[in-house]
Amino acid sequence: MEIIEEKKPAAEPVVEKEEIANRIIERKLRLLENPSSMVIAPRTREGHLMTKILFSFDKAVNQVRLKAATYIPIKDVTASLKDVENFISRFEAAVRSLGDDNYSGYADNNLYRGRENPETKKALAERRTTYVFLARTEEGREIAVMLKRFDPLLLKFRATCTDFTKSKKVFDAVIDAIKDFNSLTVSLSSLAKVQYRIPERLSAITNNSAEKQPES
Numbered sequence: 468m469e470i471i472e473e474k475k476p477a478a479e480p481v482v483e484k485e486e487i488a489n490r491i492i493e494r495k496l497r498l499l500e501n502p503s504s505m506v507i508a509p510r511t512r513e514g515h516l517m518t519k520i521l522f523s524f525d526k527a528v529n530q531v532r533l534k535a536a537t538y539i540p541i542k543d544v545t546a547s548l549k550d551v552e553n554f555i556s557r558f559e560a561a562v563r564s565l566g567d568d569n570y571s572g573y574a575d576n577n578l579y580r581g582r583e584n585p586e587t588k589k590a591l592a593e594r595r596t597t598y599v600f601l602a603r604t605e606e607g608r609e610i611a612v613m614l615k616r617f618d619p620l621l622l623k624f625r626a627t628c629t630d631f632t633k634s635k636k637v638f639d640a641v642i643d644a645i646k647d648f649n650s651l652t653v654s655l656s657s658l659a660k661v662q663y664r665i666p667e668r669l670s671a672i673t674n675n676s677a678e679k680q681p682e683s
Contacts, residue, residue, distance in 0.1 A: 488595055495592045495599040505611050506588045507618075508597040512668065514618035516645055518598050519666045521614065524652045525600075525607030530659035532604065539658060547658055551606050554651050555613075561640040562613055565620035610648075645672055 498504050509515045528551060535544040591597050602608035621641065628634050649669055656663035 492593055492595070495597075496589065498599040498601050499588055499592050501601055504588075504599055504601045505608075505615070506591045506597055506599055507611060507614055508591050508594070509614070509618040511618055511621050513621060513641060513645060513672075514614065515596075516666050516669060516672070517614055517617070517648060518600075520645075520648050520652050521600065521607065521610055522598075523656065523661075523663045524610070524648065525603050527652060527655035527659050527661055527663065528606050529603035530661050531655055534659060543658060547655055548606075550651060550654070554647055555606065555609060557647065558610065558613055558617075558644050561644045562617045562620060564637050564640055565617070565624045642672055645669070 499506070507514075507518050507521075509518055528548075531539060531544055531547055535541060592599050600607075600611050602611060624634075624637070631638075646669075649665065652663055653665075
């Protein structure tokens with residue numbers, strides 16, 4: 468297993484960058500042919516980070532399940548899946564702390580389930596700043612659904628916040644959720660022996676968190 472910190476690539480010729488971007492969009496549109504696919508369109512940096520981690524998380528959880536008993540001891544599989552369950556609960560609490568989005572349960576909510584109008588999904592997928600996610604695991608799907616709630620709620624919370632000092636605990640919970648998601652994915656990837664490329668911008672959040680002053 469190899470954990471790699473994502474580095475900013477060297478500048479590429481404009482034509483080559485366009486070709487790469489077009490290939491990515493073509494791949495996203497192919498994934499959309501699967502009715503279970505979801506389009507995630509984050510508008511916050513936190514949403515982009517969580518979504519990037521999600522792809523590796525889902526792959527790692529899938530491999531842990533596939534290698535259970537044969538390559539990974541059952542006790543380690545059970546412990547790791549319990550860690551996943553605990554994280555999902557903490558992330559759900561962080562999402563709810565951002566406000567009420569009239570969420571009645573992801574299994575019954577077609578919008579969050581990714582079943583938007585096909586034309587809308589296609590239009591979103593053609594944007595360079597969106598992601599098409601096809602879950603391998605139910606845990607990955609559940610977090611993807613929460614991410615579709617998290618990003619607009621965070622955006623709204625920042626736009627309507629009247630006292631950022633009093634809201635510090637809410638923002639701390641968001642930062643902790645991102646850091647915990649990364650740490651969990653590192654652990655799962657190590658257990659499953661799959662590569663994980665840590666998002667480049669994660670260090671900026673980590674450094675900012677380390678500079679937080681203790682409350683008096």
